Amino acid sequence: MSDIDETGAPAARQKDRLLQLGALLFLLGLLSGLVTGLMANPRMGLSAHMQGLTNGTFLLAAGAVWDRVNLGPRTKAAAFWALAFGTSVNWLMTQLAALWGTGKMTPIVGAGHEGADWQEMVVSTGLLALTLAMLAGAGLLLAGLLRRAN
Numbered sequence: 001m002s003d004i005d006e007t008g009a010p011a012a013r014q015k016d017r018l019l020q021l022g023a024l025l026f027l028l029g030l031l032s033g034l035v036t037g038l039m040a041n042p043r044m045g046l047s048a049h050m051q052g053l054t055n056g057t058f059l060l061a062a063g064a065v066w067d068r069v070n071l072g073p074r075t076k077a078a079a080f081w082a083l084a085f086g087t088s089v090n091w092l093m094t095q096l097a098a099l100w101g102t103g104k105m106t107p108i109v110g111a112g113h114e115g116a117d118w119q120e121m122v123v124s125t126g127l128l129a130l131t132l133a134m135l136a137g138a139g140l141l142l143a144g145l146l147r148r149a150n
Contacts, residue, residue: 011066011073014080018063021084025091026056032095040101041113047106048094055087062141069144079144082137086130093126 029052036045062083069076096102100119103110105127114120 011076014076015063015066018059018066018080018083021088022056022059022061022063024056025052025059025087027052028091029053029056032091036098039098040115041098041103041110044094044098044101044103044106044110044113048091048098051094052091055090059083059087065145069141070147071140071144075140076144079137079140082133082140086133086137089126089130090134093123093130096126097123 029049032045032052033049036042036049039045039048069079071079096119097106097110097115100115100123101110101113102115102120102123103113104120105124115123
């Protein structure tokens, strides 16, 4: 494969990492589902369970089409890192929100819950960062797939 990532490694390694991380997130989502009743906010625990499952599945799908993503090496590396970061932090922040019972950034599933100020700050910062990463990563993924089609 002639596609090289920013570190000089084959893009096939990115594909493998997306598939591995997807399987890991899916497993974490399943495990999260086993302990939702033990969380400070069980409803947020259900969200963490679903985030693991959906983000894991998304990364498995992204990994499956990664060789069809037509981007330059640095742009493709940026897409890879944005997707890896965004999906992982999505599960982690919802899991922490469930464990800590935070609710400021999640008023629907966090209603009636409020964590310590530092916990609210950690979750809020993570949720904002992952939102930007996922928008960038998904946009680059789509752009790379559309370039291939044209």
